[in-house]
Amino acid sequence: MTSIVAKCRTFAIPLRDQLQRTTLPRLLHNGPDTVEELLERHVVKKEKSLDDDENELITRQRLTSTRREALSLYRDIIRATRFFLWADSRGVLWRDILRENARKEFEEARLEKDPEIITRLLIGGRDAVQAALDKLVEKQKQQLEQEQRDSTRR
Structure with missing residues (x-):
């Protein structure tokens, strides 16, 4: 799970920087800003403890x-x-x-x-x-x- 998040993070950071430079209008849905936030919200984290x-x-x-x-x-x-x-x-x-x-x-x-x-x-x-x-x-x-x-x- 952590390796998936790390891969997504390395992919999402350059993508986020590129989007910020292009000055696209921010969407109104107030969704997650990063892939990590998206995964945190929607991936079930049921591990045997x-x-x-x-x-x-x-x-x-x-x-x-x-x-x-x-x-x-x-x-x-x-x-x-x-x-x-x-x-x-x-x-x-x-x-x-x-x-x-x-x-x-x-x-x-x-x-x-x-x-x-x-x-x-x-x-x-x-x-x-x-x-x-x-x-x-x-x-x-x-x-x-x-x-x-x-x-x-x-």
Whole structure:
């Protein structure tokens, strides 16, 4: 690119001097005065820079980290469902229902590209798992206390 500009500059300078000597009227378009200005305005200067590489690397790392977080969340959900061993009114274990719903939600969000939405989904999933486990622990504590009260009454 710089060699082209240098060649054009060596060609344009004598041409400009010759035009100035002939006293031609200046055109009204207010265009570029030199070939270099013309090239600067109209030639696309998209060169691969380190910034582009860095942006690509950051994007790739962000995608990798969200994938890791999503897989980690999914594993945590599967682990948490181990504690839901009772059946619903149809006789299906809650563990299986929760796993099926988690799988369905992850499949629906699989092709999501917006990082903000992905982050919201991950945070919401983490909060839901934590809330479910907290409620489970609270209910188990209540059951243990109830059993202890019943055993002391006998």
